[in-house]
Amino acid sequence: xxxxxxxxxxxxxxxxxxxxxxxxxxxxxxxxxxxxxxxxxxxxxxxxxxxxxxxxxxxxxxxxxxxxxxxxxxxxxxxxxxxxxxxxxxxxxxxxxxxxxxxxxxxxxxxxxxxxxxxxxxxxxxxxxxxxxxxxxxxxxxxxxxxxxxxxxxxxxxxxxxxxxxxxxxxxxxxxxxxxxxxxxxxxxxxxxxxxxxxxxxxxxxxxxxxxxxxxxxxxxxxxxxxxxxxxxxxxxxxxxxxxxxxxxxxxxxxxxxxxxxxxxxxxxxxxxxxxxxxxxxxxxxxxxxxxxxxxxxxxxxxxxxxxxxxxxxxxxxxxxxxxxxxxxxxxxxxxxxxxxxxxxxx
Amino acid sequence: xxxxxxxxxxxxxxxxxxxxxxxxxxxxxxxxxxxxxxxxxxxxxxxxxxxxxxxxxxxxxxxxxxxxxxxxxxxxxxxxxxxxxxxxxxxxxxxxxxxxxxxxxxxxxxxxxxxxxxxxxxxxxxxxxxxxxxxxxxxxxxxxxxxxxxxxxxxxxxxxxxxxxxxxxxxxxxxxxxxxxxxxxxxxxxxxxxxxxxxxxxxxxxxxxxxxxxxxxxxxxxxxxxxxxxxxxxxxxxxxxxxxxxxxxxxxxxxxxxxxxxxxxxxxxxxxxxxxxxxxxxxxxxxxxxxxxxxxxxxxxxxxxxxxxxxxxxxxxxxxxxxxxxxxxxxxxxxxx
Numbered sequence: 001x002x003x004x005x006x007x008x009x010x011x012x013x014x015x016x017x018x019x020x021x022x023x024x025x026x027x028x029x030x031x032x033x034x035x036x037x038x039x040x041x042x043x044x045x046x047x048x049x050x051x052x053x054x055x056x057x058x059x060x061x062x063x064x065x066x067x068x069x070x071x072x073x074x075x076x077x078x079x080x081x082x083x084x085x086x087x088x089x090x091x092x093x094x095x096x097x098x099x100x101x102x103x104x105x106x107x108x109x110x111x112x113x114x115x116x117x118x119x120x121x122x123x124x125x126x127x128x129x130x131x132x133x134x135x136x137x138x139x140x141x142x143x144x145x146x147x148x149x150x151x152x153x154x155x156x157x158x159x160x161x162x163x164x165x166x167x168x169x170x171x172x173x174x175x176x177x178x179x180x181x182x183x184x185x186x187x188x189x190x191x192x193x194x195x196x197x198x199x200x201x202x203x204x205x206x207x208x209x210x211x212x213x214x215x216x217x218x219x220x221x222x223x224x225x226x227x228x229x230x231x232x233x234x235x236x237x238x239x240x241x242x243x244x245x246x247x248x249x250x251x252x253x254x255x256x257x258x259x260x261x262x263x264x265x266x267x268x269x270x271x272x273x274x275x276x277x278x279x280x281x282x283x284x285x286x287x288x289x290x291x292x293x294x295x296x297x298x299x300x301x302x303x304x305x306x307x308x309x310x311x312x313x314x315x316x317x318x319x320x321x322x323x324x325x326x327x328x329x330x331x332x333x334x335x336x337x338x339x340x341x342x343x344x345x346x347x
Numbered sequence: 348x349x350x351x352x353x354x355x356x357x358x359x360x361x362x363x364x365x366x367x368x369x370x371x372x373x374x375x376x377x378x379x380x381x382x383x384x385x386x387x388x389x390x391x392x393x394x395x396x397x398x399x400x401x402x403x404x405x406x407x408x409x410x411x412x413x414x415x416x417x418x419x420x421x422x423x424x425x426x427x428x429x430x431x432x433x434x435x436x437x438x439x440x441x442x443x444x445x446x447x448x449x450x451x452x453x454x455x456x457x458x459x460x461x462x463x464x465x466x467x468x469x470x471x472x473x474x475x476x477x478x479x480x481x482x483x484x485x486x487x488x489x490x491x492x493x494x495x496x497x498x499x500x501x502x503x504x505x506x507x508x509x510x511x512x513x514x515x516x517x518x519x520x521x522x523x524x525x526x527x528x529x530x531x532x533x534x535x536x537x538x539x540x541x542x543x544x545x546x547x548x549x550x551x552x553x554x555x556x557x558x559x560x561x562x563x564x565x566x567x568x569x570x571x572x573x574x575x576x577x578x579x580x581x582x583x584x585x586x587x588x589x590x591x592x593x594x595x596x597x598x599x600x601x602x603x604x605x606x607x608x609x610x611x612x613x614x615x616x617x618x619x620x621x622x623x624x625x626x627x628x629x630x631x632x633x634x635x636x637x638x639x640x641x642x643x644x645x646x647x648x649x650x651x652x653x654x655x656x657x658x659x660x661x662x663x664x665x666x667x668x669x670x671x672x673x674x675x676x677x678x679x680x681x682x683x684x
Binding site for chain 2: 085135139140141142144145146148149150151152153154155156157159160163164263267270271274280281313316317318319320321322323324326327330331334
């Protein structure tokens with residue numbers, strides 16, 4: 001209910017809505033930027049020998065990219081007021097099918113196999129997304145349930161195909177997961193490119209405007225002539241496509257495809273979105289925030305590892321630190337929202 | 348005809364029919380399905396999901412969602428077992444009390460964020476899921492503990508049987524004693540939802556939070572109860588889990604959350620809140636357990652399990668939505684006349 005009130009008081013009149021969004025979410029971006037810099041300085045002081053080195057920054061960029069792409073996939077669905085829990089299943093299903101194509105066609109004609117594998121990924125991802133979109137927009141199932149169902153279903157399809165086993169030894173995709181251009185990891189370039197494209201789509205196109213409006217108020221968006229169903233369909237298809245790209249990168253980086261790879265990625269991606277200022281109720285947030293949140297979380301994970309020395313214990317502490325960070329950010333947002341509301345009502 | 352249609356409009360009836368038809372089908376293909384040992388085996392494998400489901404049901408009815416309960420369960424379980432190991436105090440009642448209290452405390456921690464700051468329940472519990480498990484693994488330990496080595500009492504519980512029947516095919520068929528916990532818990536939740544003001548408050552909140560507040564329900568206090576209760580149930584389920592699996596593994600349980608939520612939703616509880624019953628939830632748990640444990644009897648590889656469950660969730664969640672739309676259409680048609 002607090003959300004409704006907040007919208008009534010802070011949403012500017014239509015026409016100026018994008019400027020309003022920018023002003024509203026800039027607070028989050030600035031805060032995140034401060035956190036990112038603070039974390040970098042903190043860990044650089046704690047481990048000046050290891051943290052601020054080129055090697056470390058490069059390895060952090062490798063690790064963060066696939067989860068960052070998945071987070072963007074979740075973010076766009078969250079902006080419409082929905083969610084996509086099936087991202088990781090879609091990524092793994094894509095990786096499995098591409099890996100199969102590479103293992104069967106690869107030996108005879110590597111080039112053809114490569115084209116087929118990428119082509120398959122670019123088709124399978126959007127199909128998975130379209131099915132999600134169909135369930136959400138046309139059947140009317142709440143997104144969290146629809147994608148909980150498809151999470152299980154896509155994983156199930158992958159399990160039936162692979163009989164639950166991992167597919168190993170796909171050297172053709174190494175460049176995608178482990179390659180670098182001028183020292184910058186290829187996955188990270190892909191991530192930045194995706195973030196930029198999605199960011200521009202959301203802030204500069206008619207579709208992007210419709211996503212924000214739908215997320216802010218679906219009834220208002222319908223009455224202003226927007227085809228809500230079509231917007232939802234396109235959003236979930238895009239989410240599926242991004243998941244498939246993450247799947248290809250995972251395939252390249254790990255040199256293997258497994259249906260149950262990275263089960264914690266779903267929750268992590270949602271966490272990154274919320275940290276990045278994407279409102280789970282829809283309509284608020286920017287991709288830039290998601291990028292910053294991802295960098296902050298990666299600094300936190302790697303920095304913890306280095307500061308605590310022990311490798312296994314630090315992993316667990318990292319998990320706790322993620323959770324604590326999320327809760328603290330939620331509280332900070334809560335209090336800053338309340339302050340803003342008070343200021344507005346004083347006016 | 349009208350009564351039949353009304354019956355079929357209930358998700359419980361549809362799920363029950365599905366279970367019956369599926370059972371007959373499995374039984375025809377493989378007669379050993381209807382043997383008592385097999386029935387006991389299915390009931391046993393439903394205990395843990397069933398107990399968790401009772402907590403999740405209450406949260407869903409109230410319009411929230413909790414994904415942190417497996418982390419609460421594993422924390423309560425592991426800390427309690429470590430407590431028994433380090434103090435040497437091996438008492439069944441005490442271990443349940445300790446686990447229950449740890450669960451309750453962690454549940455109230457969730458409630459603190461949800462009730463006082465009105466933060467989204469999915470996001471809060473997502474955060475506490477990481478937090479609880481991370482703290483457990485970092486501060487308490489990450490080693491597996493065999494129950495038989497530290498607690499003879501819990502070890503006895505793991506071998507306890509409620510019913511022992513001579514199996515005509517040889518040997519005996521046992522129903523595990525932990526089944527009692529599920530039954531007792533289900534009865535408590537059923538009474539709570541059906542006959543208490545608290546139960547009314549939970550349904551009212553799920554229907555419309557603001558309306559519930561305006562008619563005078565104390566939403567904040569009810570939320571403290573709900574998430575505290577889920578924590579308590581999770582803590583106790585954690586102890587039952589380690590006694591069933593005969594070891595306390597700090598990496599176990601987490602990961603079960605989506606399966607449990609799926610079972611509850613399949614049983615007719617709405618994630619939008621305001622709807623859901625104990626009977627429906629138990630049927631949902633039974634259906635999922637049945638499928639997980641009986642595909643092999645049908646000669647189908649267990650690889651198909653996730654696939655079938657996924658299809659079931661999608662169908663199970665479509666039905667109520669489509670029914671609602673049908674009803675609205677009939678209503679507006681009636682109004683037009």
